[in-house]
Amino acid sequence: MSTYQNVPTGTEPATIAVAPNAAAAVSIRGLYKRFDAKVAVNGLSLDIPVGSFYGLVGPNGAGKTTTLNMATGLLVPDAGSVMILGHDVWSDVNLAKRTIGVMPQANQIFDRLTGLQLLVYSGMLRGMKRAEAMGRAKDLLSAFDLMDAADRMVSDYSAGMNKKICLASAMIHSPRLLVLDEPFESVDPVSSANLKDILAEYVSTGGTVIVSSHVMALVEKMCTHVAVINAGQVRADGTIAQVANGEDLEDRFLDLVGGRHAAAQISWLNGGGQEQEQAPESQMPAASSTPSAQAYPQPTAPDFPVSGQSPESGAR
Numbered sequence: 241m242s243t244y245q246n247v248p249t250g251t252e253p254a255t256i257a258v259a260p261n262a263a264a265a266v267s268i269r270g271l272y273k274r275f276d277a278k279v280a281v282n283g284l285s286l287d288i289p290v291g292s293f294y295g296l297v298g299p300n301g302a303g304k305t306t307t308l309n310m311a312t313g314l315l316v317p318d319a320g321s322v323m324i325l326g327h328d329v330w331s332d333v334n335l336a337k338r339t340i341g342v343m344p345q346a347n348q349i350f351d352r353l354t355g356l357q358l359l360v361y362s363g364m365l366r367g368m369k370r371a372e373a374m375g376r377a378k379d380l381l382s383a384f385d386l387m388d389a390a391d392r393m394v395s396d397y398s399a400g401m402n403k404k405i406c407l408a409s410a411m412i413h414s415p416r417l418l419v420l421d422e423p424f425e426s427v428d429p430v431s432s433a434n435l436k437d438i439l440a441e442y443v444s445t446g447g448t449v450i451v452s453s454h455v456m457a458l459v460e461k462m463c464t465h466v467a468v469i470n471a472g473q474v475r476a477d478g479t480i481a482q483v484a485n486g487e488d489l490e491d492r493f494l495d496l497v498g499g500r501h502a503a504a505q506i507s508w509l510n511g512g513g514q515e516q517e518q519a520p521e522s523q524m525p526a527a528s529s530t531p532s533a534q535a536y537p538q539p540t541a542p543d544f545p546v547s548g549q550s551p552e553s554g555a556r
């Protein structure tokens with residue numbers, strides 16, 4: 241898909257100048273998606289090298305999830321192309337899906353299964369024999385410190401345990417590319433360190449990890465590469481050092497996406513430590529006068545029934 245037939249005239253992104261990179265783990269060109277009037281992804285192009293730990297960062301609503309959904313065969317783009325390990329995603333979407341492990345969201349899994357059942361089911365969905373899926377499921381439960389919870393229903397897991405079982409179910413078929421949305425959210429520091437070790441080991445064997453995250457310190461520490469996304473486009477991409485460009489990555493991010501405004505200037509939000517600002521004189525009653533009905537309008541009886549009272553009972 242490389243034409244812009246679904247894109248409103250006049251809003252087409254710049255022509256795709258550079259051919260997709262078949263050697264990349266993911267090569268995106270001119271990706272575009274519009275939801276009614278909202279352009280979520282606006283001609284986005286990006287190459288993600290094989291064996292990289294790639295962070296996608298951007299403010300809320302920047303288009304990260306929409307991009308990842310299109311790149312992983314979950315959402316049809318309006319235009320543009322995505323290649324995964326040299327194969328066009330949308331010409332054989334099932335092949336692409338076999339290559340990728342996408343971490344599901346907590347509300348996308350069958351949480352009435354036990355952790356063990358969920359992993360075995362995920363493995364068998366990927367075409368594994370039950371015995372093989374069972375063996376891998378136990379390895380993952382052990383690696384993710386979930387062995388004690390293996391026979392408990394996932395609906396009874398804590399938020400962090402839920403994250404871990406979702407991540408494990410994305411890994412059971414040993415994909416070549418892992419796509420993870422905020423994988424460490426709610427995960428305790430010990431488990432999170434273990435997960436990072438597992439992911440680092442996976443990358444060292446040639447796997448590629450893409451994480452979408454808002455936690456810049458985590459991206460700076462874990463990732464080899466980063467792309468800053470804003471308003472559906474890539475603002476900067478490359479190794480962490482290239483993107484940071486000698487600055488702290490978080491400061492650089494703020495420079496790139498802008499939009500920082502002075503929250504501290506909300507006039508009424510003062511924590512109680514300072515005198516409230518006086519209202520302008522014009523809005524205050526004259527000194528020594530008693531409050532008049534004009535200065536302080538008296539509340540009137542509500543013209544709607546008060547909870548538990550009929551309009552009649554309210555008048556009593």
Ligand SMILES: Nc1ncnc2c1ncn2[C@@H]1O[C@H](COP(=O)(O)OP(=O)(O)OP(=O)(O)O)[C@@H](O)[C@H]1O
Nearest residue numbers: 275278279280298299300301302303304305306307
């Ligand atoms: N199904 C949808 N229908 C309508 N608008 C959508 C839909 N999905 C996303 N959008 C809009 O597209 C824009 C990009 O959303 P997206 O979820 O891709 O952003 P994001 O970068 O992942 O944000 P966040 O960091 O908050 O998760 C937002 O303005 C969002 O409201």
